[in-house]
Amino acid sequence: MTSANAPGLSLKITGGRLFDGLGGEQDNAAILIRDGHIVALGDEAIRAPADETVRADNWVIAPGFVDLCCNLREPGNGQKGNIASETRAAAHGGFTTVCASPETSPVNDSSAVTHLIREGAASRSPIRVLPVGAITRGLEGDLLSDMAGLAAAGCVAVGNGSRGVRNARILRRCMAYAQTFGLTVMFSPENQALAADGYAHDGLVTSRLGLLGIPEVAETAALMEMLLLAEETGVRLHLSQLSCGRSVEMLAEARRRGIAVTADVAMHQLVFTEEALAGFDSRFHVRPPLRSEADRKALIAGVRDGIIDAIVSQHQPHDTAAKQAPMAATEPGLSSIESVLSLGLELVEMNELSLADLMRALTTGPASVIGRSARVAPGEPADLCLFDPEAFWAPGPRTLVSAGRHAPVTDRELPGVVQLTLAGGRKAWQHPET
Numbered sequence: 001m002t003s004a005n006a007p008g009l010s011l012k013i014t015g016g017r018l019f020d021g022l023g024g025e026q027d028n029a030a031i032l033i034r035d036g037h038i039v040a041l042g043d044e045a046i047r048a049p050a051d052e053t054v055r056a057d058n059w060v061i062a063p064g065f066v067d068l069c070c071n072l073r074e075p076g077n078g079q080k081g082n083i084a085s086e087t088r089a090a091a092h093g094g095f096t097t098v099c100a101s102p103e104t105s106p107v108n109d110s111s112a113v114t115h116l117i118r119e120g121a122a123s124r125s126p127i128r129v130l131p132v133g134a135i136t137r138g139l140e141g142d143l144l145s146d147m148a149g150l151a152a153a154g155c156v157a158v159g160n161g162s163r164g165v166r167n168a169r170i171l172r173r174c175m176a177y178a179q180t181f182g183l184t185v186m187f188s189p190e191n192q193a194l195a196a197d198g199y200a201h202d203g204l205v206t207s208r209l210g211l212l213g214i215p216e217v218a219e220t221a222a223l224m225e226m227l228l229l230a231e232e233t234g235v236r237l238h239l240s241q242l243s244c245g246r247s248v249e250m251l252a253e254a255r256r257r258g259i260a261v262t263a264d265v266a267m268h269q270l271v272f273t274e275e276a277l278a279g280f281d282s283r284f285h286v287r288p289p290l291r292s293e294a295d296r297k298a299l300i301a302g303v304r305d306g307i308i309d310a311i312v313s314q315h316q317p318h319d320t321a322a323k324q325a326p327m328a329a330t331e332p333g334l335s336s337i338e339s340v341l342s343l344g345l346e347l348v349e350m351n352e353l354s355l356a357d358l359m360r361a362l363t364t365g366p367a368s369v370i371g372r373s374a375r376v377a378p379g380e381p382a383d384l385c386l387f388d389p390e391a392f393w394a395p396g397p398r399t400l401v402s403a404g405r406h407a408p409v410t411d412r413e414l415p416g417v418v419q420l421t422l423a424g425g426r427k428a429w430q431h432p433e434t
Contacts, residue, residue: 009034009051010033010048010052011051011054011422012030012032012045012048012050012052012053012054013030013033013054014028014029014045014046014055014056015029015055015059016057016060017059017060018060018061019060019063019355019356019359019363019376020375020377021062021363021373021374021375021377022377025356029041029042029061030042030043031045031384032045033382033422035425036381036424036426037379037381037382038376038377038380038381039378040378041377041378054420056419058388058390059387059388059389060386061376061386062363062376062385062386062387063096063363063364063376063383063385064094064097064127064383064384064385064422065094065095065340065362065363065385066096066098066310066363066366066367066372067090067095067097067099067313067315067337068238068264068310068312068366068369068370069099069101069186069240069266069312069314069315070086070095070098070100070101070313070314070337071101071317072086072087072104072117073104073403074104074120075105075113075120076104076106077105079403080318080404081317081403083120084124085317086315086317086337087124087129088126088401088428089315089317089335089338089400090337091126091428092338092421093313093337093338093341094340094341094362094429095385096128096383096384096421096422096428097128097383098127098128098130099130099131099132100117100129100130100131100132101161102131102132102133102159102160102161103139103161103162104117106138107139109133109134109136109137109139109145109150110146111146111149111150111152114133114153114154117131126423126428126429127421128424130154130156131153131155131156132156132158132159133150133155133157133158133159134150134158134159134160134161135147135159135160135165135174136160136174139160139161139163140163141160141163141164141170144170144173145158147177147181147183148181157183157370158183158184158185159185159186159238160186160188162188162241162332164192164222165187166192171226172232172233175229175233175235175237176235179233183235184235184236184237184369184370185236185237186238188239188240188241189219189220189222189223189247190218190219190222190287191219191222194217194221195218197328198215198289199211199212199214199287199289199327199328199332200212200214200277200289200290200327201216201274201289201291201292202215203274205274205277206274209278209280214288216244216246216295219242220244223247223250223251224250227250227259227261230259230260230261231254231259235260236262237259237260237261238261238263238264239251239261239262239263240312241288241314242263242264242288242299242302242308243265243291243295244291244298245295245299246298247263248299248302248307249298251308252302252307262310262368262369263302263310264308264310264311264366264369265308265310265312266286266313266314267312267314267339268284268286268408269290269291269295269296269299270296270299270303271346271347272296272408273291273292273293273296274289274290274291274292276290277290277327280327282325282327282330282406283323283334283406283407284334284408285327285330286314286332286334287332287333300347300352300353303353304352304353306360308361309361309366309368310361310366311340311344311358311362311366312366313340314333314334315337316333316334316335316336316404317333317402317404318331318406319403319404323406334407334408335404335407337402338407339395339407339408339409341362341418342393342409342414342415343408345389345415346414346415355389381424381425382425383422383424385420386418386419386420386421387417388416389415389416391415391417392414392417393417395410417431418431419431419434420434
C-alpha cells in the first residue's frame, strides 16, 4: 500500500462527487496528492502522472470529518479503549481530526497530561488528535486550571467535558481568564441542582417507566447563564451537545445580539428520542438525555439553518460491564463515532437534512470552531473522506473497530460505507475491498 505522504510518491483520485468545503460541488472530480498535500484539481490533476490512482466513481469525496467531542479513554480507562483503538475507529467513520475530551484519568488539567496525550497520538494514531484542556482542576468546578500552560502545550480549547461548574462566580472567572488568553471555552450546559440524580428526559417515558428525569430547564437555565456571562466577558463560547429545541431558540437570539457563540449537537440527538429508552435499553442512557420528538426536529432545523455549527459523535466507549446493570447504575454514553456518517445519511434519505448540510456540519462547521480549515483545495493538507452512499454495512463485532461495542444501531444495516480516509495523505482507513 503506497502513501501519498511518503516523499516523492503521489496519489490521484478520479471520479466521484466532490464537496470542496468552500460551498462548491463537482461531479467527476480529480484530485492529485503529493507529500501529504493537495497539489492539483480538475484537468491539471487528470493530466499529471501519479504512483497510484483511486477510482471514486459513484462515491462522495469530502474533507475529512472533524469531531469536537471524542473520548479516547487515554490516559486511564484502558479496558474501555485507548488512543490506538479509538482513533482507528474514528478513521473508519471518516474522521481525520478529533478533539480529545479532557475527561481522562488523570484529568487533562496540566501540560504534562496534554503532552502525554499528544505523544501517544503521535506514535499510535492514524489521524490528528487535538486535546481539549480542563477548565478547572480535576474538572471539579472549584479551582481554575493553568489555561495558559494548557494552551502552550497544544490544547485547542478548554472546557468542562460533561461536568458542571459549581456556581456562576467560578464560571465567570473561568470565562474572564480564558478570554485573557484568547481561548475558546467549550461548555456542556447543565444546571447540576436541577439535573440532580436524573438520567433520562423528564417526559412521558420517564413517567411511564418510573425513571428519574432531567428537565429541559436544567439545560436552558445553564445555557442562559453562560450566554450572559459570555456577553459580559467577551470570551469565545462554544456550547457542546445541545439537546433542547428551546436551546436552539436561545442560541439564535444570542447571535442576533452579537454574542460570539457557536454550538454543536450529538448525532444521536438528531436521530433518537426518549422512546429509545422504552425497553430499558441502557445503550441510550446518555447525557444530556434523549428528549422529545419536538426537540429532535428543532435540533435538526438548527443544523439545517446553520444555527448549530457542528454535529459531533460524543463518542464514549465503555466496557460491557458498564452497560450491563439496572439503568440508573449504568454509565452514560454511546460508542458512536463509526456510525455518525451512516445515521446522518439516513436523515438525508428522509429529507430532514440535505447532503450539503450534513457535510458542512461534519467538516467546515466544526473546523471553524477551533480555528482550522476543512477544504479541498491546492495547498491544503490531504485530509479526505471517500464514502459510497449507496453501499450498506451492518455494525457488529466483525465490523466495529472501537473497543466499545454499544453502538446506537446493531440490529440492521446502515447506509454509507467509508472506502478511504486520508489524513495528511496517509491512508488512515481503507475498506478491505477497496
